[in-house]
Amino acid sequence: MRASLLALALLVGPALAQDPALEKRVTGLAHELRCLVCQNQTLADSNAPLAVDLRNQIREQLAQGASEREVVDFMVARYGDFVLYRPPLKASTLALWIGPFVLLLAGALLLWRRIARRRVPEPQLSDAEHARAAKFLE
Amino acid sequence: MRRAWVVAAFAALVILLAVGLTLDPREVPSPLIGKPAPAFDLPLLHAPDKTFSQKDMLGKVWILNVWASWCPPCLVEHPVVTALAKSGLAPVVGLNYKDAREDALPWLKRNGDPYLPTVFDATGRIGIDYGVYGVPETYVIDRRGVIRYKHIGPLTPEVARDKLEPLLKELNRAG
Numbered sequence: 001m002r003a004s005l006l007a008l009a010l011l012v013g014p015a016l017a018q019d020p021a022l023e024k025r026v027t028g029l030a031h032e033l034r035c036l037v038c039q040n041q042t043l044a045d046s047n048a049p050l051a052v053d054l055r056n057q058i059r060e061q062l063a064q065g066a067s068e069r070e071v072v073d074f075m076v077a078r079y080g081d082f083v084l085y086r087p088p089l090k091a092s093t094l095a096l097w098i099g100p101f102v103l104l105l106a107g108a109l110l111l112w113r114r115i116a117r118r119r120v121p122e123p124q125l126s127d128a129e130h131a132r133a134a135k136f137l138e
Numbered sequence: 139m140r141r142a143w144v145v146a147a148f149a150a151l152v153i154l155l156a157v158g159l160t161l162d163p164r165e166v167p168s169p170l171i172g173k174p175a176p177a178f179d180l181p182l183l184h185a186p187d188k189t190f191s192q193k194d195m196l197g198k199v200w201i202l203n204v205w206a207s208w209c210p211p212c213l214v215e216h217p218v219v220t221a222l223a224k225s226g227l228a229p230v231v232g233l234n235y236k237d238a239r240e241d242a243l244p245w246l247k248r249n250g251d252p253y254l255p256t257v258f259d260a261t262g263r264i265g266i267d268y269g270v271y272g273v274p275e276t277y278v279i280d281r282r283g284v285i286r287y288k289h290i291g292p293l294t295p296e297v298a299r300d301k302l303e304p305l306l307k308e309l310n311r312a313g
Binding site: 036037049050053054057076077078079080081082 | 166167168169170236261262263266267268269271272
């Protein structure tokens with residue numbers, strides 16, 4: 001048991017023992033980038049071999065003094081905008097960003113028009129009904 | 139009038155969803171199309187002491203096929219790759235991706251070796267430069283070393299016939 005724990009520590013150790021500030025930046029960036037193998041996970045959440053490689057790539061570049069921006073550009077140059085977990089706002093993604101709000105507005109407009117148009121008809125009562133109602137109210 | 143509106147809205151929704159169904163979310167468009175093929179200088183799979191670079195292919199139209207012995211779809215597409223290499227349209231360079239020599243060499247012996255050479259990318263670092271995220275992947279590169287086409291996943295005879303062969307012929311003609 002103790003031997004296996006030690007083995008585990010030796011395996012995991014080097015990766016964790018490194019500069020915690022660097023690891024924090026690596027994890028931060030990994031949360032912003034998509035794992036291309038399992039597309040609905042970020043690089044930070046995924047354990048696919050490619051995700052591990054790309055996390056190592058991030059770590060290596062940050063350790064060599066690259067900025068977050070430079071690492072993201074490196075990834076986008078190779079894998080396209082798709083690698084960004086949050087899509088950038090540009091002409092080709094405009095529909096994605098404002099589409100929901102347009103739909104919401106259109107729905108609200110439609111609803112408002114329908115409600116405005118709806119008229120409650122005046123109750124038409126016969127004389128007999130009026131007399132009955134009056135009786136109830138007495 | 140109102141009914142026409144409802145029918146039109148419904149039809150629009152059906153068309154939107156139908157188009158969505160025909161798109162493959164796994165096919166991520168590569169930003170590398172039209173860009174120079176990323177540089178590499180990798181050892182050969184067969185001869186670790188020799189290296190091969192994408193520059194060695196300048197002046198030729200060629201295909202880069204990323205494969206690994208641990209990748210079942212690579213085995214599926216292997217006859218298509220072999221037929222392409224035999225067609226004489228373009229030489230095929232293999233990029234053996236995150237593999238081990240003791241697995242990759244017997245794999246080629248078993249299944250045939252159509253590759254001009256195969257370069258050995260043990261760590262997958264060059265794979266990252268090429269934006270590889272699922273083996274097999276296949277690139278068509280023109281005489282000036284520019285990537286013209288990328289196919290993700292196993293090559294099928296249909297893709298080879300309808301996409302690769304016409305493109306290769308055109309690029310060969312372009313001189």
